[in-house]
Amino acid sequence: MSKPRVLISDALSPAAVEIFKQRGIEVDFQPDLGKDKDKLAAIIGDYDGLAIRSATKVTPKILENASRLKVVGRAGIGVDNVDLPAATARGVIVMNTPFGNSITTAEHAIAMMFALARQIPQADASTQAGKWEKNRFMGTEITAKTLGLIGCGNIGAIVANRANGLHMHVVAYDPFLSADRARELNVEKVELDELLTRADFITLHTPLTDKTRNILSGDAIAKTKPGVRIINCARGGLVDEVALRAALDSGHVAGAAFDVFVEEPAKENPLFGHPNVVCTPHLGAATAEAQENVALQVAEQMSNYLISGAIENAINFPSITADEAPRLRPFVALAEKLGSFLGQLTEAEIRGIRIEYEGDVAAMNTKALTSAAVTGALRPFLPEINMVSAPLVARERGIMVEELKRDNEQSDYDSFIRITIDAKDMPRHAGGTVFHDGKPRVVEIRGIDVDAEFAPHMLYVRNADQPGFIGSFGSLLGDSGVNIATFSLGRDAPGGDAICFVAIDQPAGKDVLDKIEALPQVKRARAVNF
Ligand SMILES: NC(=O)c1ccc[n+]([C@@H]2O[C@H](COP(=O)([O-])OP(=O)(O)OC[C@H]3O[C@@H](n4cnc5c(N)ncnc54)[C@H](O)[C@@H]3O)[C@@H](O)[C@H]2O)c1
Numbered sequence: 062m063s064k065p066r067v068l069i070s071d072a073l074s075p076a077a078v079e080i081f082k083q084r085g086i087e088v089d090f091q092p093d094l095g096k097d098k099d100k101l102a103a104i105i106g107d108y109d110g111l112a113i114r115s116a117t118k119v120t121p122k123i124l125e126n127a128s129r130l131k132v133v134g135r136a137g138i139g140v141d142n143v144d145l146p147a148a149t150a151r152g153v154i155v156m157n158t159p160f161g162n163s164i165t166t167a168e169h170a171i172a173m174m175f176a177l178a179r180q181i182p183q184a185d186a187s188t189q190a191g192k193w194e195k196n197r198f199m200g201t202e203i204t205a206k207t208l209g210l211i212g213c214g215n216i217g218a219i220v221a222n223r224a225n226g227l228h229m230h231v232v233a234y235d236p237f238l239s240a241d242r243a244r245e246l247n248v249e250k251v252e253l254d255e256l257l258t259r260a261d262f263i264t265l266h267t268p269l270t271d272k273t274r275n276i277l278s279g280d281a282i283a284k285t286k287p288g289v290r291i292i293n294c295a296r297g298g299l300v301d302e303v304a305l306r307a308a309l310d311s312g313h314v315a316g317a318a319f320d321v322f323v324e325e326p327a328k329e330n331p332l333f334g335h336p337n338v339v340c341t342p343h344l345g346a347a348t349a350e351a352q353e354n355v356a357l358q359v360a361e362q363m364s365n366y367l368i369s370g371a372i373e374n375a376i377n378f379p380s381i382t383a384d385e386a387p388r389l390r391p392f393v394a395l396a397e398k399l400g401s402f403l404g405q406l407t408e409a410e411i412r413g414i415r416i417e418y419e420g421d422v423a424a425m426n427t428k429a430l431t432s433a434a435v436t437g438a439l440r441p442f443l444p445e446i447n448m449v450s451a452p453l454v455a456r457e458r459g460i461m462v463e464e465l466k467r468d469n470e471q472s473d474y475d476s477f478i479r480i481t482i483d484a485k486d487m488p489r490h491a492g493g494t495v496f497h498d499g500k501p502r503v504v505e506i507r508g509i510d511v512d513a514e515f516a517p518h519m520l521y522v523r524n525a526d527q528p529g530f531i532g533s534f535g536s537l538l539g540d541s542g543v544n545i546a547t548f549s550l551g552r553d554a555p556g557g558d559a560i561c562f563v564a565i566d567q568p569a570g571k572d573v574l575d576k577i578e579a580l581p582q583v584k585r586a587r588a589v590n591f
Pocket residue numbers: 138139140159162163166211212213214215216217234235236237238266267268269270272273294295296320321343344345346347
């Protein structure tokens with residue numbers, strides 16, 4: 062098998078390159094490539110992984126060309142430069158490093174607050190211009206002032222901690238902040254309107270979503286305390302820049318410090334040129350420490366996924382730890398093959414897929430297993446589907462996916478998975494397990510016990526349990542030049558319904574299937590491939 066290949070298309074710390082190499086992954090480091098979308102689109106098809114910061118835009122067009130891509134790793138927090146639905150639909154895992162640059166970004170917000178309070182950039186420019194304007198720069202003290210946090214997650218909490226150390230009073234608006242957590246952080250949880258009227262400084266620490274876009278709108282800014290200072294080190298678009306400029310011009314807002322802008326790179330912006338505005342070019346995460354943290358972490362996470370299937374910090378897939386990955390792998394194969402078996406038998410519209418987990422497997426990462434089962438079931442109809450895209454694909458098609466878990470008191474197996482496809486014509490179900498050899502096996506089809514390993518080419522035959530069938534079936538295959546590798550039989554009762562599941566060395570064509578179906582005992586014969 063060839064080595065996985067990763068492209069780094071943004072300015073990550075070179076520490077990432079070393080990690081990829083140590084893990085046996087081929088790596089191309091082209092730190093400016095992300096800015097050239099056409100060049101990226103032209104070469105992305107050669108890579109299994111793409112490591113980025115915020116300059117690379119992972120658009121549907123890039124993804125369309127990314128035929129081998131399995132993972133996008135964001136060395137940082139925000140993934141708004143990645144088209145998540147498009148990545149998910151193409152089965153590409155998107156992972157980030159949610160904590161590696163939080164301290165650094167919180168420190169930047171605090172630095173911005175001081176820069177505003179004491180007009181440090183303006184005083185610096187004036188002093189170095191030889192003006193010595195000692196009376197021009199009258200600042201404001203931070204101690205005992207109220208800091209309003211909009212968003213109190215990882216970064217907001219660190220800002221709160223530092224602000225407490227500065228003897229500020231911290232109020233926070235965050236619908237997901239619990240009363241206990243607020244107490245622990247020594248912040249006062251308030252509604253947005255109260256924050257607006259009370260805060261001397263407002264700092265934003267939410268992602269940009271439909272709910273947070275323009276959370277500081279013109280109306281919200283009008284409710285703020287006269288003389289308020291506003292800091293945005295989270296995402297451009299949280300504040301209405303035009304309305305803020307007007308409020309700065311009128312003197313209602315005393316200052317604004319922005320690291321992020323509606324349009325980036327920000328070459329022009331409504332805030333630029335105002336004497337009380339301080340801007341930095343999206344430097345929140347730009348410290349040597351943070352960059353090393355996120356680069357090392359993303360390279361480790363991507364390598365783990367590409368080498369062992371372990372998934373950490375994925376935005377669009379449940380986590381699979383490195384310990385869990387090897388235990389889960391045979392069950393992923395079992396779930397996918399059982400789903401595939403039933404999917405291949407199904408010709409009518411699929412309305413639902415139920416996956417039952419019994420015994421030890423019920424305690425495993427069943428979300429991943431369910432995705433594998435759905436992948437197998439739908440792949441005969443949708444060849445591009447994979448474990449990442451499967452839940453979305455099922456949802457989009459109105460297919461109900463249901464998971465049930467039970468202990469295994471009733472079962473003969475330590476672990477047992479049964480899948481039922483509810484199709485418009487009839488439900489079909491099959492169950493399987495993994496033995497100590499790590500090989501997935503089918504042990505139940507239509508409620509009838511069997512015992513068969515999966516093989517690349519198989520025949521599935523339903524027949525009446527009558528004498529003479531096995532002999533004529535075997536002769537027919539032999540006469541057709543089809544060699545039987547393994548043969549597994551089951552029946553519900555003597556003389557009742559029987560099934561056989563046969564591994565064959567050569568694929569069986571339609572002519573062979575027609576001949577099998579012409580045997581008097583046979584009700585149905587299908588070729589299935591794994
Ligand atoms: N400037 C930079 O370089 C830089 C660096 C790192 C992170 N960031 C950005 O900072 C932001 C915060 O990062 P984080 O790690 O703290 O994220 P986080 O997910 O830990 O915290 C975000 C918080 O926002 C809250 N929130 C969500 N919707 C809200 C709403 N409508 N109103 C109020 N609060 C809401 C959430 O409950 C959560 O507590 C992200 O947008 C991230 O991309 C910027």
